[in-house]
Amino acid sequence: MNGRLFGGHLARPWLASLDPRVKLLFVFSLSIAVVCVNHPAALAACCATALFFSLGLRWRRRGVLAVAAILALVIWSTMLSQGFFYAFEPRTILFTIVPARSGPDPFPGVALSVEGLQYGAIQSLRLIATMLAGLTTSLSTGPQRMLVALSALRVPRPLAFMTATALRFLPLLIEEVALVRQARRYRGYRFSLAKVPQEVGVLLPVIASALRRAENLAESVTARGFDARRRRTSYPPLKMNRLEQVATGVMLAACAGLITYRIWRDWL
Amino acid sequence: MTSALNTPYDAEAPHAVEVRGLSYRFVARRTPTLHDVTFALPRGTFTVVAGLTGSGKSTLLRALAGLIPNHAAGEMAGVVQVIGHDTRTTSSAVLASTVGLVLQSPDDQICTTTVEAEIAFGLENLALPPTEIAGRVQAALVRFGLTDFRCSHPHELSGGLRQRLVLAAVSAMHPQVLVCDEPLSQLDSEAAREFLTELNRLRAAGVTIVIAEHRLDEVLPHADRLLVIDDGRLVADVATKDEAPVKSELTSLRFGDAAPASDDSPAAKLSAARVAVLSSIAYRYSDSSSDVWSNLDAEILRGECIALVGLNGSGKSTLLSLLAQAGSPTAGHIAMSTETNRPDAVLVPQQVDLTLFSRTVREELEFGPRQQRCDIATVRRRVDAAVDLFQLAGLLDEPPQALSRGQRVRTALAAAYTCRPTLLLLDEPTTGQDAPTVAALTSALRATVGTDDGPAAIVFSTHHTAVARRFADRIWTLADGRLTETSAAEFSARSTAVEVPR
Numbered sequence: 001m002n003g004r005l006f007g008g009h010l011a012r013p014w015l016a017s018l019d020p021r022v023k024l025l026f027v028f029s030l031s032i033a034v035v036c037v038n039h040p041a042a043l044a045a046c047c048a049t050a051l052f053f054s055l056g057l058r059w060r061r062r063g064v065l066a067v068a069a070i071l072a073l074v075i076w077s078t079m080l081s082q083g084f085f086y087a088f089e090p091r092t093i094l095f096t097i098v099p100a101r102s103g104p105d106p107f108p109g110v111a112l113s114v115e116g117l118q119y120g121a122i123q124s125l126r127l128i129a130t131m132l133a134g135l136t137t138s139l140s141t142g143p144q145r146m147l148v149a150l151s152a153l154r155v156p157r158p159l160a161f162m163t164a165t166a167l168r169f170l171p172l173l174i175e176e177v178a179l180v181r182q183a184r185r186y187r188g189y190r191f192s193l194a195k196v197p198q199e200v201g202v203l204l205p206v207i208a209s210a211l212r213r214a215e216n217l218a219e220s221v222t223a224r225g226f227d228a229r230r231r232r233t234s235y236p237p238l239k240m241n242r243l244e245q246v247a248t249g250v251m252l253a254a255c256a257g258l259i260t261y262r263i264w265r266d267w268l
Numbered sequence: 269m270t271s272a273l274n275t276p277y278d279a280e281a282p283h284a285v286e287v288r289g290l291s292y293r294f295v296a297r298r299t300p301t302l303h304d305v306t307f308a309l310p311r312g313t314f315t316v317v318a319g320l321t322g323s324g325k326s327t328l329l330r331a332l333a334g335l336i337p338n339h340a341a342g343e344m345a346g347v348v349q350v351i352g353h354d355t356r357t358t359s360s361a362v363l364a365s366t367v368g369l370v371l372q373s374p375d376d377q378i379c380t381t382t383v384e385a386e387i388a389f390g391l392e393n394l395a396l397p398p399t400e401i402a403g404r405v406q407a408a409l410v411r412f413g414l415t416d417f418r419c420s421h422p423h424e425l426s427g428g429l430r431q432r433l434v435l436a437a438v439s440a441m442h443p444q445v446l447v448c449d450e451p452l453s454q455l456d457s458e459a460a461r462e463f464l465t466e467l468n469r470l471r472a473a474g475v476t477i478v479i480a481e482h483r484l485d486e487v488l489p490h491a492d493r494l495l496v497i498d499d500g501r502l503v504a505d506v507a508t509k510d511e512a513p514v515k516s517e518l519t520s521l522r523f524g525d526a527a528p529a530s531d532d533s534p535a536a537k538l539s540a541a542r543v544a545v546l547s548s549i550a551y552r553y554s555d556s557s558s559d560v561w562s563n564l565d566a567e568i569l570r571g572e573c574i575a576l577v578g579l580n581g582s583g584k585s586t587l588l589s590l591l592a593q594a595g596s597p598t599a600g601h602i603a604m605s606t607e608t609n610r611p612d613a614v615l616v617p618q619q620v621d622l623t624l625f626s627r628t629v630r631e632e633l634e635f636g637p638r639q640q641r642c643d644i645a646t647v648r649r650r651v652d653a654a655v656d657l658f659q660l661a662g663l664l665d666e667p668p669q670a671l672s673r674g675q676r677v678r679t680a681l682a683a684a685y686t687c688r689p690t691l692l693l694l695d696e697p698t699t700g701q702d703a704p705t706v707a708a709l710t711s712a713l714r715a716t717v718g719t720d721d722g723p724a725a726i727v728f729s730t731h732h733t734a735v736a737r738r739f740a741d742r743i744w745t746l747a748d749g750r751l752t753e754t755s756a757a758e759f760s761a762r763s764t765a766v767e768v769p770r
Contacts, residue, residue, distance in 0.1 A: 144385040161379075168381060176622055183623040186592055186615050187687050188639030201625045208669035209621050216376035220434075223333050224390035224441065225364030235388040235401040 011140035015056030020149035022244045022251075023137040026053065029251040030133045034126040036258040043125040050132035057136055067135070074127050079120035086116025143167040148234040161226070165217070169210070176206045284445050284476035285309040285332060289346035292327055292336060301327045303500045304346070309478065309493065311444075314471050316487050316508075317480040319497035321674055321702045325480040328497060329447045331355070332478060334363040351444050365394060368443035372450040372700060374430035378422045383414055383433055386422060390441045404440045412436040412466065427580045428459025435466055446470060448479040452486065453700045456579045456731045464490050482702050485734060541570040542605060543691055543725045544591065544613075549600035551586055559598065560586060561749040568691065568725045571718030575736035575756075576729040578746035584729040587746070588615055588693045591727060607690050607724070609640070614689035618696040620680035624668035629660060629679050632668050636687030653721055654682035657712045674705050681709065685722070692723035698735050706732075710739040733759075 015023075034046050057063075084097075091113040100109030141149070143164040150160035180202045191199075240248065286308045293300040301324045309315050319325045330336045334355040337344040348355045351366050358366075371377055380386045387408045391401040409415045412432050422430055431451060438446065446467070452460040460483065468490055471477050481487045488494070488508060496504035550562035560583040568574060576584050590597055592615035593604070604612040614636070616623060626632040633654050637647040655661055658678040663671065668679050677697065684692060692713070698706045716722025727744075730736050736743050736759065743759040745752045 142381045144380040144382065147380075165379060168379060172375075176619075179617065179619060179622045180625055182594065183617060184625065184635075186594070186613075187623075187636040187683065188611055189635075190639075204627075205622045205625050205669065208624075209619070212621070213376045216371055216373065217379060219330070219335055219339070220369065220371060220377035221379055221389075221393075222335060222339050222360070223364060223367070223369035224438065225361055225393035228359070228361035228364050228393055229395045231395060232392045233395050233398055233401065235385075235392055235398050235405070237398045 010057055012056050012058060015053075015136070015140050018056075018140075019238060019240050019244045020137075020141045020145045021152055021238065022240065022247055023141060024149055024153060025248055025251050027130070027133045027137050029255050031130050032255045032258055034129050036262040038122070040122055040125070043122060043129070046129040047125050047132070050129045050136070054132050054136040057139055067132075071128055071131070074131070075121070075124040078124040078127065079117050082120030082123060083112045083116040084110055086113050086119055088115070088119075091115050138167065148238055151232065151234065152238055157226075157232070161221075169213070173206060173210065176209055177202055180205050282310075283308040283349075284311040284313070284351055285478065286349040287328075287331075287346070290328075290331060290348060291345040292331060293343045295341040295343075301500050302331070305497075305500075305502045306346075307495060307502060307505050309476060311476055312471060312474050313492045314467070314477045314490055315479070315493040315495060316484070316491040317478060317495045317497060318484055319480075319702075321482075321700075321705060322672065323497045324500040325497050326449050327500075329369075329449045329478065329480055332445070332447050333367045333369040334358065334360075335369070338363075361394060364390065365441050366444055368438035368441060368446045370431075370434055370438055370446070370448040370451050372453050374422075374427070374434045374454075377434050378430065381421055383417045383420050383422060383425070384409070386433055387414075387437045387440050390437060394441065404442075408436040408440040412439070426459070428455050428462060431455060431459070431463055432466065435463065439470060443475065445476045445478065448477070448481075450481055450700060451479065452481055452483050454696075454731075457486070457733060458579050460486055460731075482700070483732065541724075542567050543570050544568040544605065545603045547600050547603070549590070549597035549602060551583065551590065552598045559749060561746060561751065562599070564600070564751045566744065566751060566753060568727065570724045572725050572741045573714055573717055573739065574725070574727045575740035575743045576727055576746065577731070577733065577736050577743060578729075582746040584746055585618070585695050588695050588727065588729060591615075591691060592693050605690060605724075609688075611640070611687055611689045613691040613693055614684045614687045615693040616680050616684045616695065616697065618699065620677050620697075621669070623680045623683065624676060627667060628665050629668050629671075630664040632679055632683045633660075633664075633686050636683060640687070650686040650688065650721075654686045657685065657716065658682040659708075674701060677701065678709065681713070685713075685716070688721065688723070690724045692726045694726065694728035696729055696731070698730055698732055706735055710735070714739065 030046060030050060034043060037043060037046070087108075091111075092115060094112045094114060096109060096111040098107070098110040100111075101107040138146075146167060147160050147164035150163060151157060155163075184202075189195075189198075288306050290302055290305040291300050292302040305328065317325050317328065327336065330340070331344070331348050332350060332355075334348075334350070336342065337356060338360070344356070350363070353362060353366060355363065378386055380389055384405055387405045388401050391404055396404075409418055412435065414429070414433060414436060417425060417429070417433075422433060425433065431454070435451075448467070451463060455463060464487065467477050467479070479487060479491075491508045494504065494506050494508050495502060544567070546564055546566045549564045550559045552559045564587075576587065578584050589595055590602060592613045593602075594615070606612060624632055626635055630651065633651045634647050637650050642650070651664075655664065658681060660675070660678060660682055663675060663679070668676060671679060681694070681697065684694075697709065701709070713722075713726060717726055718724060728740075737756055740756050743754050743756060745754065745759075
């Protein structure tokens with residue numbers, strides 16, 4: 001088990017050394033931005049920013065293909081669902097699957113519309129931007145640094161520890177799933193499509209093992225004073241350099257500006 | 269700010285640990301796990317807590333660490349004082365810097381991703397200033413020989429080093445009492461010896477050590493005191509220098525100096541039929557430039573039970589998985605005898621809990637025969653035989669994961685047994701089991717080796733030399749990339765010669 005699914009070794013030096021609080025703030029700011037802006041060009045700019053951020057990872061061909069496949073699936077499913085279920089007018093219908101029905105038992109019908117597809121494309125840009133930024137932050141930050149950063153950002157300690165621990169033990173869970181499948185093969189199990197429902201059984205020992213591990217881990221960290229003090233120190237302490245401080249200020253200002261703009265436009 | 273160095277404690281307290289009339293009952297249980305336990309341990313002593321699995325050792329240790337009653341649901345009576353602190357009324361911060369706790373599996377305790385961060389974790393929790401943390405981390409790295417691994421991921425360390433890291437992380441908090449719950453169970457003899465050496469160094473520095481362990485032959489030579497727990501009661505509290513009472517208390521808890529089992533040896537059943545032949549096999553991990561072992565030649569004969577011993581990382585599990593045909597050797601080949609209606613080999617891995625994936629014990633035992641498309645009568649016959657052999661009567665409708673650790677191990681072995689493999693392979697089946705349980709398991713398995721219903725041969729890996737010499741016909745030792753083969757009698761003579769007599 002290499003146990004290293006996350007961490008600085010996956011990132012280029014500039015991203016690996018970036019203060020994790022800045023990365024988390026970047027994800028937060030980008031989330032605010034994609035909610036506040038509507039114009040496709042602005043959303044495309046958000047995606048481009050997230051894409052540039054993700055270039056800080058040392059991508060491998062397999063990883064690029066996997067992420068591209070996931071993003072394509074997000075775009076396709078969002079566009080398709082919005083294309084069929086877009087409820088606003090006007091709508092330019094491309095084709096109809098179930099015609100609309102009026103009368104005593106009305107049914108709006110199921111039809112693919114151009115406006116729905118466009119709306120879906122815009123929504124998928126929102127998802128892609130936040131997903132890319134979140135993925136890059138998670139992959140480039142080790143669980144320990146993440147814990148320190150979340151604690152420093154005043155995230156409640158149990159929540160911060162849970163997040164960091166989930167990242168820490170995810171590789172172990174993946175390995176345990178492989179061990180269970182191997183154990184079944186040792187006892188003669190051979191996969192076939194008819195046995196797909198049995199595949200769920202793989203999770204049973206993994207979950208039981210995770211619960212036992214959680215109990216031991218809880219005892220161990222409690223005995224090491226996890227809940228001993230309201231606040232903890234960090235080693236090495238997080239320290240932002242000048243550039244990171246400026247970036248933090250710019251992002252906070254941008255967030256405040258975007259939220260103000262949206263409130264002014266929609267409600268004032 | 270309170271540092272562990274200046275933790276306020278009762279310097280005049282005559283004992284490091286004082287337990288008076290301790291009883292504890294978990295909420296879900298009707299009967300108490302601990303009954304009226306009373307003892308006191310002087311400062312700087314090394315005490316071994318012995319007892320069968322489920323006797324209440326772990327509960328007692330958790331009470332010493334203050335986890336009971338502060339972090340457990342149950343009823344406690346009596347008093348536990350550690351360095352003068354009553355565990356019920358003392359703050360978590362003071363308890364954490366007074367008592368250290370080391371558990372069985374290092375992987376379940378390490379919560380960070382670098383060696384340095386793991387040592388710093390407890391110190392950060394105590395809110396020590398970063399400069400003091402830096403000093404203590406550095407000191408712990410040097411003291412426990414981990415300096416070269418400062419920035420390593422803990423999973424890049426061997427099992428022994430990982431347990432040493434846990435000890436380093438706890439020691440960095442400068443506890444005055446160190447409580448260890450079966451810390452050796454996953455360590456080979458070399459790593460166990462190193463771990464005990466570290467404990468002795470801590471004891472020499474004034475730390476009071478309390479350790480619960482099944483590997484008594486290795487631990488007792490270091491101990492001053494022995495506490496024996498039976499069914500939640502303290503039944504013996506003796507100084508280990510008094511040899512006679514110690515021996516009498518431990519006859520049922522250790523394997524002792526018994527000769528290799530020969531009465532029920534399958535030698536009588538042993539025929540020259542070869543179950544497997546290993547011809548000049550070698551293996552190299554994909555990320556390594558050298559073989560883990562090479563030119564390995566051996567035979568496994570029908571009716572025999574072979575113990576595979578060696579240090580952590582010597583390739584025992586790899587060899588077992590190759591015998592289970594889960595991979596191919598880098599060089600050479602393994603020829604298996606194929607028998608009709610039998611799988612060639614079934615391996616029970618070390619993490620037995622991961623082999624229990626069915627909803628009930630019955631389904632678990634039926635899984636193998638059903639995969640082999642056996643008829644219902646055959647499935648039932650095999651399950652019935654396994655239930656008798658592994659004492660699982662009354663548990664058939666229970667979920668396997670809800671059973672006790674010993675019952676889960678028995679279920680996993682029984683599930684492999686019902687597959688009726690030609691070769692049954694067991695990776696560390698005795699880990700964390702007490703001596704009577706191990707004896708019962710191995711005796712049950714040995715009784716079936718070479719019979720029509722049992723496996724033709726068994727190969728099991730173990731760190732426990734007493735188990736190897738007592739229950740195997742032959743011992744394979746993996747060391748320095750080579751396999752050495754000895755008879756049980758020869759191995760017994762060798763290993764007892766280097767053990768500390770007791």
